Structures are given as structure tokens and as C-alpha cells.
Amino acid sequence: MYRRHCAAAAITLVCALAVLAAPVPALAAPAPPSPTAPPEPEPKKSLEEVRQEIDGLYRAAGAATDAYNLAEEKAKKQSSEIVKLAQAIVEGQARIAELKSRAGAQAREEYRNAGLPPGARLMLSGDPQLFLDGVSRARQGQQAAKGLLGELNRTQEDLETYTQDASTNWTKLEANRVKQAKAKKKINAQIAAAKKLESHLEKKEKARLLALEQEEAYKSQTAWLGSGALKEINREASPSGKKAVAFATAQIGKPYVWGAEGPKSYDCSGLTSQAWAAAGRPIPRTSQEQWRLLPHIAIQDMRPGDLIIYHSDATHVGMYIGDGAIVHAPRPGRNVTLAGAGSMEILGVVRPDK
Template structure:
């Protein structure tokens, strides 16, 4: 093989390295050397894993922006309601003042002296003064409330702008996702159909081997076999999505990424859970693997970058990665980090 020309710069070096890797992989794969296929397979797994990690970050940024928009909307509505109430009360107070002026604005003391029934006049004057004081107190409180709400709305709007700026910066993550997926697909396209089939067979072999090892511990005799009513609804939803394609950042109805599927499955069961696998791991209740039951979510890999819904019998339903569809697979086919329970 001719030595590639010497090119300076990290981008050029990366390009040369990729070209060399693809060339070597193609040549070695053509000789059907198992080690080469193992290297190709490891590279594909790494690329798709990195794409999923970047997807989780991208989705998390979307969630934060959506949540902050809702908060700003709520505060804005509260400001509006307070201003409407304040305007109405101010108008009523003004009408009362004008009525008093039209009646001559006689002081309460003089009304008492001239009245045929001094006791009743005194009561009426006291009630009027009390009503005026109560109105003034309420106007003062509402004015303070409006000022506080305006301040909080301004702060929330500023935070929204910051999050939106961060979300735009997440285009970097979008670029990473697309780069990893493109590189993986390019690598796969260099392989013959028989080589791609051999890699798929290796994936299944390792998944089955990991599952047999996991089940040999007697785990299936310990885990629950019956889910809750909500858990059954979540599983039913996930089951209806079988065969739909994986698309990063998608949460239905036509395609899903891994956490898009699990979050929508539990939403269909009436339970709102965090959007991303990392947030699901961080915020939902952890349960020991041996105590899990159908409907629980299994979190995978040390960085919590993948999630699936446990459906019982040692199986899961998940949206695995680009190029695949929502499917049923062995629960131990990937490295299990832990289990969380949405309806704890």
C-alpha cells in the first residue's frame, strides 16, 4: 500500500487516519480475518455509542428550554391577572372617591353632628373609613405583587435567553451526532454483505452469551413477573411501537430514540418522567436489579447513555441505534448500569 502524503494539522491528520483505517479494514475484511471484523465491530459500537451520548445532551438542552418557556409563560399570565385585578380595584376606588366628592365630601365628624341619628351616622362613617383603608391596603399589596412578578418574569426571561443561546450552541452536539453516524455508515458501506452479516451474527452471539451468563445467576427467579397497572400500560405502548425506526432526538409517533420511547411509554401510562436516559437515571427511584418488575427501566453503560423498558421474561423493548428499529432483545445484551422505577 502506498504511504499517504504527510499532512499537517489535526483535521488533516484525522482525515488521513480515517482513510487508512477504512482502507485497512476493507482489505483485511476481504480476507475474512476475524480480528479485523472484531475491530470494525468495535469501531461501529464506539461510533454509535458516542452518537447516543451526544443525542442525550442535545435532548437535555431541548428539555431545559421547553421547561423555561413554560415558566416564563406562567409568570407572564400571573402578571397579567394581577394587573387586571389592580386596574379593576383602582377603578372602584376612584369611583368611590368621586361619589364622595359629589356628595360634598362632608367630614365624618360634621356628618355625626348634623345627623338625626348620630349613632347610625357614626357606624356608617366607621364602615366607610374601614372600607377605604382596606381598599388602600389591597392596592398596596397588589402593587407590590405586580412589581415582584415583573421582576421574576424578567429574571426568567433572561434565563430563557441564556438557555436558548446554550441550545443554539448545542448545534455542536448535532454536528457530533451526524458525524458519528455518517462515519459509522461509511464504515459499514465499505463491508461486503457477508461481512455485515458476520458482524450481526457476532452481535447476536455476544448478546446471547451475556444473557445466558446473567440468567445463570438465577436472576429471573428473583425479579418480579407482574407489573403495575401503569407499568402494563407503558409496556403496551412500547409494544405498539415495534418496528418503528430509531431517529435521534425523536419521541414519536413515527420514530424514536431510546429515551424518547421510554418517556413516551410512561406518559401513555399517565406518568411523566424525564426526557433523557441520563435524567431518568438521576431522577427516578433506583431499585435493585433483582427487585425489578415489568415496566421498570433498565439503564445501560456507565454514562447512562441508553435505556430500555423491561417487559418480563428477561427481555426488553428498546430503540437501539441509527439504522435499527424498535425491537425486543435480551435484557443483558448490553452492560447494565441499574434499574429505575417510574411509578415508585
């Protein structure tokens, strides 16, 4: 019995030692997280795509410039109206003060005469001739008093109208100032975005970009001339048209600055409006208003001095100078220069001196 007990104990001990001596399988360490794949780089834009994007930004800036210029013109007009109305109000107040003074003098005179005007006292006299004179004077006095009161009422009504008009113009003035501020913000943002795009280009790329612009303009001009849209390129300008062309071409080389009307810089419609003002024919300030308000003519009838309006939204304008060319202020970063009349999308032609 004792031996069986010892054998069992020995077997148990051997099994335990065998278990402890058995190799322990190693636990696998947690796998590190797989690294996030880097984002795919955006494909680099071609120089032509960059050119189109820059052109679009400057086009948007041109549209905002037109909105700014129109708001500025309206603000100037409203400011002028407010000044005129203020002068009319001052004059009206002075006139009312004068009329009230005259009415007060009449009232004091009647009071001194016991409430009877001189004509009435003569009417009460026993002299027939004096009585007749009194009747006439009384009528004159009544008419004068009636006229005085009528003028006083009319002047007061005018004064109220002037005040209401001044208030209305002030409201419009403030609204146009808000429009100016919004347009200015948009212009600066568009120009800054375009300049940023250009700033990332290498020197060689900038040169190539300019070449692409010129190539695109040349292709458009060639296609336009080849279409036969312009039947005669050397028509005679009118006397005022010659003056306008002379002024515009004399500005060649001066920089484009949005909102500028000279003499050191211009935007597109600032150049054309000042050229025609120099020719003695003032025209609207903006290209859109020039398109809307000036007489339209057919392209084939175009002559030097006429204005060519560009793009579907009428946001650019140049002056035709003959030989199929225009003088214009292109965009920020460029100077007043000559270009092909068909180098951009033509909306139509207007003639300031028709």
C-alpha cells in the same frame, strides 16, 4: 644564439599543443534529488475495531441526545411558565386599573362634598342619632379606603414579582435553547461519522459487522444469565406494568430517530416514557432523569415493566418484558426490537409504579 631562441620557442609551442591536446576530464552532472519516500499506509482496521468505533460514536450520540431531550423538556416547562406568568401580569394590570378607578371615584366624591365624606358630614349634624350613624359610616369608609390601598399595593407587588419571574424564565429558556442547539450539532456530527465508517464497508463486511454485533450481544447475555444476577425471569407484572409492556412491544419495527417520542418513531427514552404515559404513569423524559428520579430496585427483583438503565452515564434505557429480554430502541439505523436484558452494561433498574 638564434638557434637556441628558436629551439626554446619550439619547445614552448610543443608544450602548449600538448596541453591543448590532452583530454579534458568530464564534469559530473549534479545528482537528481532522491525522491521522497511515500508515507507508510495506515494499517487497515479490523472489522472488530470498526465495530467498536461505530459503537462508540453511537454511544456519544446517545449521550448528546439525552442532553438535547433534557434541554427540550426544560424549555417546554419554561415556555409554559412564561405563558402562565404573562396571563397573571395581564390580570394584575386589569386589577390595578380597577382599583385605581375605585380609588379615583372615592376621591371625586370627597371633592364634591368639600373634602368631607358623607359620614363626616353626618357627624357634624346636631342630631345625636345622625351623629352616631356618622361615626359608624366614617369608620367603615376609613376601613374601605385602607383596604383598597392595601389591595392596590399587594397587587402592584405581585405584578412586579410576576415580571421578575417572567424575565428569569425567559433567560433560562434562552440558555436551554442554546444547549439544545449544541447538543443537536454534536448528535448530527457523531451520527454522520458513524455512517461514514459504515459506508466504506463492502456488502459482505456490513453483513459480518451485524453478525459481530449480534455475537457480542449474545456473549454478554449468556454471561449475565449465567451469573445468576436474575433469580426469577418470569415475575408477574403489575396492572400498569402490563399496559406499559403492551404499548412498548406494539412499537416493534418502528425506526429509531433521536429526539422522537412517537407515534411513528422513537429514541430509547422516548419509547419508555410514552409507554408509561400510556399506562397512566407519566415519568421523566430522559434515561438519565429516569435513573435519577425513579425508585431503584435490585436486579434480582426485576419484573416486566421495569426499566433497565444501561452504561455508566445512564445514556440508554430498555423496558424489561420477562424471559430475560427487553424491548428498546437501539440506535440510529435500527428499529425498535427485542434484545437480551444483559446484552449491554447494566447500570441499574428503576420501577415507575413502585
